[in-house]
Amino acid sequence: MSAHIRTLIQVSLPLALAQLAEMAMGVTDTILLGSLGVDAVAIGGISNNFFFTTMISFQAVLGGVGVLLSHARGGVEHGHHGGHDKRSIISAGVMVALLAFIPCLLILLCSSPIFTWMGEPDLVVTQGGRFIDVLLYALLPNLVLLGLCRVALPSLGAESLLLWTMPIMAVCNGVLNAALIHGWFGLPAYGLFGSAHATMLTGWGASLVLLGLCLRKANLRALLKPMKVRLSLIKELLHLGLPMMVTATAELLLFQITTLNAGRLGTHSLAAHQVALNTISLFFMVCLAIGQAANVRVAYWRGAKRPLEACRASSGALLLVLLWTILTGLVLMLSPDWIARLYYTGTPPDAGTFATTVLLLKIAGIFQIVDGIQAVCNGALRGCGDTVVPMVISIVTYGLVGIGLGYWLAFCQGYGVKGLWIGLAAGLGVTAVALGLRLYMLLYRRVGSVSS
Numbered sequence: 001m002s003a004h005i006r007t008l009i010q011v012s013l014p015l016a017l018a019q020l021a022e023m024a025m026g027v028t029d030t031i032l033l034g035s036l037g038v039d040a041v042a043i044g045g046i047s048n049n050f051f052f053t054t055m056i057s058f059q060a061v062l063g064g065v066g067v068l069l070s071h072a073r074g075g076v077e078h079g080h081h082g083g084h085d086k087r088s089i090i091s092a093g094v095m096v097a098l099l100a101f102i103p104c105l106l107i108l109l110c111s112s113p114i115f116t117w118m119g120e121p122d123l124v125v126t127q128g129g130r131f132i133d134v135l136l137y138a139l140l141p142n143l144v145l146l147g148l149c150r151v152a153l154p155s156l157g158a159e160s161l162l163l164w165t166m167p168i169m170a171v172c173n174g175v176l177n178a179a180l181i182h183g184w185f186g187l188p189a190y191g192l193f194g195s196a197h198a199t200m201l202t203g204w205g206a207s208l209v210l211l212g213l214c215l216r217k218a219n220l221r222a223l224l225k226p227m228k229v230r231l232s233l234i235k236e237l238l239h240l241g242l243p244m245m246v247t248a249t250a251e252l253l254l255f256q257i258t259t260l261n262a263g264r265l266g267t268h269s270l271a272a273h274q275v276a277l278n279t280i281s282l283f284f285m286v287c288l289a290i291g292q293a294a295n296v297r298v299a300y301w302r303g304a305k306r307p308l309e310a311c312r313a314s315s316g317a318l319l320l321v322l323l324w325t326i327l328t329g330l331v332l333m334l335s336p337d338w339i340a341r342l343y344y345t346g347t348p349p350d351a352g353t354f355a356t357t358v359l360l361l362k363i364a365g366i367f368q369i370v371d372g373i374q375a376v377c378n379g380a381l382r383g384c385g386d387t388v389v390p391m392v393i394s395i396v397t398y399g400l401v402g403i404g405l406g407y408w409l410a411f412c413q414g415y416g417v418k419g420l421w422i423g424l425a426a427g428l429g430v431t432a433v434a435l436g437l438r439l440y441m442l443l444y445r446r447v448g449s450v451s452s
Contacts (some may be wrong), residue, residue: 004316007133008293011154012320014163016289023285025202026052027196028174032181038077040192042175043124045130048199050111052270053252055139058104060248063295064240066095066151067382070296073156074303086221088153092233094226096241097144098323104143108136127192134196137202145207161213165206173202174407243387247394251393254398258406258424262417263403265410268353269417275343276421280368287372290321291379294322297361298383311444314380318373325372332365346451350437363421370412370429384442393434402427 013056026048033044068089076086107114112129114389153159175197183189189198227281255277262273294317299311334338336358381390406423409415415422 004297007319008290008297008313008320010021010315011159011296012286012289012293014159015292016286018162019289020282021170023282025173028170028224029177030173031197032177033192033195036181038104038190039123043127043131043192045074046115046120046124046137046197047128047196050114050128051108051132051135053256054107055104057145057245057249057252059143059150061100061238061241061245062097062147062151063244063382063387064153064237065089065096065312066292066295067157067240067299067385069152070299071303071385072384073301075305078304078306086156086231087225087227088233089237090223091227092229092237093148093152095229095234096237097147099335101140101143105136105139108132108139118175131196134193137147138207139202141207142203144268145211146203149207149210149252153210153214155290155299158214158217158219158224161210164208165213169202169206169209171203172233173198177426195371240382240385240387243391244382245260245357247391250391250394250398252370254402254424256429257403258420260265260433261407263411265417268350269356270396272353272357273417273420274359275340275357276364278343279332279339279361280364280371283325283368284371284375286324287368287375287387290317290324290372291375293317293379294376295379295383298380299385302385304385307443307446314376314439314443316384317376317380321372321376322369326371329365329368332361332368336361350434360417360421363418367421367425367428370425370432374428374432374435377439379431380439381435381442384439386438386442389438390435393438394431397431397434400431405448410437415421 029044029048033040059452065187068084069086072086072089074082105257111132112125113139115125115128149162153161177195179185179187180190180198181192182194198362214224259270259273259277263270294314297313297317298310301307340354340357378390381387402423404423405426406420409419409422411419413419
């Protein structure tokens, strides 16, 4: 078990640091736009959020590439060559990414009408649409190149390339934002739209740097040579990836709708909600990385036709995520006042808002544990090639329990934003139990029956 845990840490640590670096880009953008006023923060925030949420949803369709690559790698390294050729998987993955690019582009081109339909102010509709129009110039490299690198490199044992690239890009993004917003270093001062140009250039920079690093490695360079793509392989990738995309969309909608409902309860409830959500999002990056590592290692051992090792990899990932979430959960439950004060460094909030923030952070302490478990179970199931049943589970639990129960508690029973968060925790808890049972039936019980 210790060998599995070491490997899982080796895979998940670079992924977690890369994801944290990406989060830092969003924080940097918000801070720098703050110098232009509240309107700039609001427009930049909603535009970036809409762009990246939409892109990430479509990017999730590439998850099947990682599963098949890990499966193929495990087979090759353990003498089983019955799977797909890795080069053919990469070529098919590029085709799937280009297919996903088209509907994603069409949705983002309609950002202004969508903002109008959402009832956003005229300033957000006009300037937010222009902001997204600039970001669109980097949609192709973000969705295709970066998207494929995120799923392919960990599956090929080259996840360290993400570690070297993304933190550097986060720093470059901050410098470019400041320079193009304020006109530093002789560059033009674009104001609000300087942030969009900086984010667009960063997307191209990160994509080209990662591509260059891949081309420098002979084993990776050989896999990037295009080859004829079989329709059957594209269908297999879509069979795996489309349910992943729907699941990712369902989870994003769970948090987006909860945030909108928190806004209906007033700015004080929304402020407390955002503080708690930002905090757990930061901690969840580690859970997500461990879940991705579980995906890679379970698929690897299944390709090697060693299901017992796949079970051990899954158990190691569950142990790691439990250790992490229990630790962070204790921090949230024992020191919520200290965490809340980190966010309210300016004008102190009223006592009610502060108390609500502290309460939500305590709920988040429990929330962290079930959220981490469901992330790992989902990752392990994907490694088993099971994506349709987890998709159905997620839609039902997120919709009925996460959103439905939260709405009923908040607006019908008078619990307010606390009710929304109880709904979130309950929804993710039911999801964790259901996915855990599915993983037991699909992986652990089968291994036990074979052993006996």
